[in-house]
Amino acid sequence: MNAREPADDVRIPRAQAGSSPQHLLTTLLGEYLDSADADLPSTAVIAILREFGISESSARAALSRLVKRGLIATRGKGRPPVYHLTPQAIAKHRSRMQHFLNFGSHPTPWTGEWVQASFSIPNSGQASRHALRRSLSALGFVGLYDSVWIRPGSDAAPVKEALRELLHHVEGARWSVLHVRFDEEAGPHGPASAYDLTGLASAYSSFIQHYAELRAAARGGEVDAARALVARTSAMDSWRRFADIDPDLPPHLLPEPWPRQEARETFLDIHSTLGSLAQARLVEVVSPHWSEASSWITHFQASRNPSRPEPTGGTWPSDGDSGPSDQTRH
Structure with a gap:
């Protein structure tokens, strides 16, 4: 029911407890860079990860690992190196971002299969x-x-x-x-018993509690750009794990009350409200190293319209690809 799209030639780092530099960099690239035409200097990447307390040596190691995984590639042979996202990575990022932002937006039709x-x-x-x-x-x-x-x-x-x-x-x-098909889906010997739904509900509740203060501050306009970048990335990195571990069972198999909707609203408040601020901070941080940053750095925005739960439309780089209407670009 929840989509997982294995790439043919792009390997996304496995989700894990806490973010490794390469996992964090993958999150940031997926959120804020959406064109294979953009030339991304290594010094800009180092500056980005410095915002999150990542050392230069760890940032360079993350870059190297993402090259090996096919997410990014070097452009030319200049020094310092210049990187770009591969077209395969762009397609993967768009698909994954749509999955993360859509997840939990509405019940999936259930056939019993x-x-x-x-x-x-x-x-x-x-x-x-x-x-x-x-x-x-x-x-x-x-x-x-x-x-x-x-x-x-x-x-x-x-x-x-x-x-x-x-x-x-x-x-x-x-x-x-x-x-x-199971005769007793919700019984002690049915499929629902195989899932740790109590643990998952607890994880959702912990997410809600952990981000409650940030949610209130974001709604109140009390978060500055520097905090917005780190906080929004943290919220996305936490939420995306639910999109991968929640089996998205039909409502009749879930305990009541089920906290996923409140967790989703918490995430959306933070992600939507802080998007422009986080983007502005990212441009500010990398502009000394990348003069074209403001032309390429963007951010995804989820829609709250239940009839259209995909991210909303926007402009795309002039690379001949109009792209799906799944992004707001400022």
């Missing part, structure tokens, strides 16, 4: 077993029993590919993918 992946791996394939479990988790599956994993919805293509890729070389391994 689940995808079930079952597998049997001999003891000699323990490494493949661990790799498969990580892959299934990343695809939104949860273990119903030891070797029976499920996820809501009907799209089985990603899990079929993962099973084939990870197990085809394991002698004696067997697997199957089924579309199933």
Whole structure:
């Protein structure tokens, strides 16, 4: 039900507790830079990450890792180096930003369908077993029993590919993918019991509490640009994890009250209210190192219109791509 779009040739760093410099840089690039034509000097990246307490050596290491992952590439052979986002990364960022900003906006129509992946791996394939479990988790599956994993919805293509890729070389391994329905979805032996919904609800409540003061300050116009950049990025980095870990179960399987909507409103207040301020701060920080910063730095803006939950439209760089109407650019 919630979208996860694995890229063919771009590997986004895994979400983790706390932000590594490369994960933080990925968040910032996805939020504020939306063209492969923009030439981004390494000194500008160092200045950006300095705002978050990241040292120059760590910033350069993050750049190097993102080059290896295919998110950015070098332009020319000048010194200091100049980077640009790859077209594949731009497409990935747009898709992911739309997913993060849309998540929780409205209930997904429920058909009662689940995808079930079952597998049997001999003891000699323990490494493949661990790799498969990580892959299934990343695809939104949860273990119903030891070797029976499920996820809501009907799209089985990603899990079929993962099973084939990870197990085809394991002698004696067997697997199957089924579309199933449960007689008792909410019962103690049904699919809902496989999820730690109590823990997820607690995480949402902690998010609401943690950002309550910032939300009030943002709504009251009490946040300056320097604070806005760091605070807005922190809120996005926290919210995006929910979009990846929440299975987006239908309402009848969720405990009441379910705090996701309040958490989403908290996030939207911060993200929407502080967008222009954060963008202005970013331009201020990098302009001494990048004279064209104000022409390229932008920010995404989510819509509050329930009938149109995608980010709202705007202008795009003149690179021949009009792009989807999923961004506000100032």
